[in-house]
Amino acid sequence: MLIEKNYSLDINDNIESPLILKVSFDKYLSQYEELVSTDNDFIAANARRVLEIAEKNPILREGFSDLSSFKTYEKEIEGLLQDAFSPILTKNEIKTASVPFHNLIFNSSERFKSILKTAGNNFDLEIKNMPTDQKYIIACTIILNLCYGYNLNFKRPFFYEIPDANGITRYYKILYNADFTEIVAKPNAPKITLEDYNELLDNFENIELWKEKFPPNSYEFKGFVISNIFDVTDDQSISNIKSTLIGEDKRKDESFMEDFHEIFRSLLGLKDIKVGFSIYNKDEDTFERVYGAGMNSFLLDTLETAQCSDSLCSWSYNRLLKEKKYFTVSDVEAKYKISEGQAPHVKVLHDQGIQSAIFAPIANDEGLMGILEIVSEEPKVLNSINANKLIDVMPFIVSAVERSKNEEENLIEAIIQKECTSIHPSVHWRFEKEAKNFIKDQLNGKEPYFSKIAFENIYPLYGQIDIKGSSEARNLATKQDLTLQLKSIKSIINDASKIDSLPIYDQYIYQANQYLKRISSNFQVDSEHQISGFIKDDIEPVLKHLFVKEELKSKIDAYFNNIDKNTDAVYQNRKDYDDTIALINKEMAALLDAKQVDAQLMYPHYFERFKTDGVEHNMYIGESITKEDSFNPMYLYNLRLWQLQVMCEMENAFYLMQPSFPVKLDVASMILVFNQPLSISFRMDEKQFDVDGTYNARYEIVKKRVDKAYIKGTTERVTQKGKISIVYSQKEDEREYLRYIKFLQSKKLLGNDVEIVDLQDLQAVTGLKAIRVSVLYHKENNDKDFYTYDDLMKEINS
Structure with a gap:
């Protein structure tokens, strides 16, 4: 049986190797030369039989590489290998005689032949886990061992993957017997020195180096290998x-x-x-x-x-x-x-x-x-x-x-950390450092603790895009929903009184009318609670009682179908309001987050944002956050300009989307400038950063109250729709931001109506001023015309 994937005239054709391959039975036959003189007559006679085949065919000792010789001497080769491939075991053993580093098999057991026959004519037998590009180097390591006495262990398990009759892949492990092989250096082979050997040890993948030390065809291989193969599918x-x-x-x-x-x-x-x-x-x-x-x-x-x-x-x-x-x-x-x-x-x-x-x-x-x-x-x-x-x-x-x-x-914990208690990437290194110290203390048997995370001498930036009149809009939506619900109740009770003239119905109608008057003229904080209690305690039991009356069933059905299951009330206008707030927050936050990616590339800084009735954001920039000796005030100025420009873009994005919102709302934008560096630390209890020190706390007070501040001597709020308000206290901040405004005016992002105003004193904070400037808008993303807020509203409403 001859198996050879790439048919050629010679087994060395189309193969690059340091070895010239010759199949020879010389070393194999030397075993029989010793057996001739054995005391066992049968073994001696068999040895003479094998040696007689070799004597009549000297090429079997000398060696050959042409494929035609395998055919010519097929019977003789079978005779030589009869003991190695016992006829008694041939249907049980999986065994082959082959040429190493080659797809050629020239003798095999009957079971191996049967396995290949079952695999089909289209199956190509090859060793799966011997990379082709490594065959050359593996041959070189064998030369080092056999010819130079080194002991390089490169033994790896090799496998065949062969499908069975059901098409299921079975795995066969190959164990080689190389007792009948020898390798001899040809005259042109470079001699391998100890220096060569040491260099090769660290360069397994450098194929060119191995070829330099072991040129192609520089050694002769004589012999063959016997492969014992085992089914190791399980x-x-x-x-x-x-x-x-x-x-x-x-x-x-x-x-x-x-x-x-x-x-x-x-x-x-x-x-x-x-x-x-x-x-x-x-x-x-x-x-x-x-x-x-x-x-x-x-x-x-x-x-x-x-x-x-x-x-x-x-x-x-x-x-x-x-x-x-x-x-x-x-x-x-x-x-x-x-x-x-x-x-x-x-x-x-x-x-x-x-x-x-x-x-x-x-x-x-x-x-x-x-x-x-x-x-x-x-x-x-x-x-x-x-x-x-x-x-x-x-x-x-x-x-x-x-x-x-x-x-x-x-992963769940990481998502919770990211979504709920996020640690911004700019400061993650500091938390990682403390976590490593925590683990180190644990491993050393010390009482571990998480040290305070603080950053000193950093500059804060704060901004917000706030929904104007959100409380009034929410109250209006609440009043509209309560009015709808009370009018629906009045209609049902009126119909009920026509069926059964009961004085209690008149009482309920009177109560409903009183609440409707309160909604229109004197709606207070507790009005919603009182009306909800009246409906739940007095009206709903009556409606459920009246449901048995056919004349009222459809109206009562319609009433309860309009009741929201989560709020247990009519929730139409309030839902529109809540959906609008959610959409505004989602879109504004998404835009800010996307812009932040680019800002971080300019210079790393801490960033956090919050969704309220609008979107607020904090940024901190400074040397201690970046942990590198690279901070320059230029990066602070750059971030301030970036912030102002992004606020303009957020204003534009909002008014482009405004017509699609369920409720029409306006926004007003504000930036707070604080020109002194401060310190922040991470509060473990609240899982967020906060400013350190009494003086720095002034910054937090201003942040919380400034958007409600009035212009001095007036009842006008500093924040106004269609404008960006920049609050500050130092003259140098004023000069700096006027430069930014002038630049953004040239870009048609801001209008020319710049005003500087004084703010009324806040609790514990005095001397605040503000620059106010109109934002220029466009109706579409590709619109080259710019509009003031009033122009835009006229265009949208026309």
């Missing part, structure tokens, strides 16, 4: 499971589950099986779907989650959750009939066309974590006998699930 499947489960983000990989299916098909020797998983939620006693590409759960089918008691019968529940042992359903159809469709796990399999299944608990000492589900559409192919094969793989699946569970917990 071991390799277990190894593949380990490899498949190692690594991050496997669930995102489309091929992950298909590979997993293939591995279990090889392990169980079954072609048409599928693998699924379900997670066990101990707190809820439920099974949940595993999310990821190709993931499925045959226990849940189409459900996202289900109670364990609804998914399993009492026996299977106890088996998986209490005993933590696997069980099988080898014949789903038969079990379905016996249980009359009442066993939940059998029914769900039956409904999916599954005919046999294995359910294996993924559990550790702490309890069940999930279920491994293996299913087939063929009955009886999955059963309690082949389920035993899972015993060897379950520990690896358990380890993977434990790791995945920990990763998910860490």
Whole structure:
């Protein structure tokens, strides 16, 4: 039998190697020369038989490399190798005689031939885990060992992957016997020195260096190798499971589950099986779907989650959750009939066309974590006998699930940290440093503590885009909803009084009219609460009583259909208001966050924002935050200009979106300038940064109150729609921002109506001033015409 993938005239054709290959039986025959003189007549006679074949065909000792010789001496080679390939064992052993570093096999056992025949004519036999580009270097390491006496260990397990009759990949490990080989240096071969050897040790991947030391065809190989091959499909499947489960983000990989299916098909020797998983939620006693590409759960089918008691019968529940042992359903159809469709796990399999299944608990000492589900559409192919094969793989699946569970917990914690208690990237290094010190103290047996996180000598920047008249708009929406609800109640009670003339109905109508008057003329803080109490305590019981009357049923139905389930009241106008606030906050925050990405690239700084009735933001910039000796006041000025420009863009973005909001609202923008550096520290209790020191606290007071401040001597607020207000206290700040305004006027972002005003004193804060300037707007993103606020409103409303 001759197997050679790339047919050529000579085995050395089309191969670059330091070795010239020759198949020779000289070393093999030397074994028989010793056996001729043995005392055992039978062994001696057999040795003479083998040596006689060689004497008649001297080329078998001398060696050859042309493929035609394999055909010419096929019978003679079989005669020489008869002892190595025993006819008695040929149908059991998997064995070949071949040329190393080559796809050529010139003799093999009957079982090996049968395995290849089953694989099909289109199957190409090749060693899977020997990279082609490394064959040259591997040959060189063998030369170093055999010719120069070094002991380089480059032994790696090599495998064949060959499909069986069912198309399932089986794995065969190859063990080489190289006793019958020899390597001789040709005259042109460079001699390898100790310096050469030392250089090669650190340059395994430098193919050009190896070729320099071992030029192509500089050594001659004579002999052949015998390969003993073993079916290690089970071991390799277990190894593949380990490899498949190692690594991050496997669930995102489309091929992950298909590979997993293939591995279990090889392990169980079954072609048409599928693998699924379900997670066990101990707190809820439920099974949940595993999310990821190709993931499925045959226990849940189409459900996202289900109670364990609804998914399993009492026996299977106890088996998986209490005993933590696997069980099988080898014949789903038969079990379905016996249980009359009442066993939940059998029914769900039956409904999916599954005919046999294995359910294996993924559990550790702490309890069940999930279920491994293996299913087939063929009955009886999955059963309690082949389920035993899972015993060897379950520990690896358990380890993977434990790791995945920990990763998910860490991810959940990371999301919570990011979304709820975010640590900005600019200061993350400082928290990381303290966390490392905390861990170090723990490991050294010290009492660990998290040191104070503080940054000194940093400059603050504060800005807000605030919704004007939000309280009034909210009150108006509340009054409109209460009016709708009370008028609906009056209509129903009026109709009821026509059916039954009861004085109590007149009382209810009178009460409703009184509340309607209060809404229109004297709506106060507690009015909403009083009206809600009247409706809930007095009116709703009456409406439920009147519901039995056919004449009133449709009206009462309509009334309750208009009641929002969450607020237990009419929630139409207030919903429009709340939706508008949410949209404004979402869009403004998104725009600010997107702009911040570019700002951080200019120079790293701390940034945080808050959604209230509008969006506020804090920024801090300085040497202590960046931890590098690189800060320059230029970066502060740059950030101030950036802030002013972004506020203009946010104003424009808001008024472009305003017509799409459910409620028409206006905004006013403000920037607070504080020209003295201050210190901030992280407050562990509130999970946020705050200013340090009494003097610095003045900055926080101004921040909280300044947007409500009045221009001195007037009742006019400093913040005004259509304008940006820049609040400051120092003359140099005024000069600086007037320069920025002039620059942005040239860019058509700000108008020419700059005014400077004094502010009334705030509690503990005096001497504040403000620059106010109009924002220029455009109607569309690509509109080149700019408008004042009044112009824009006329255009929008026209």
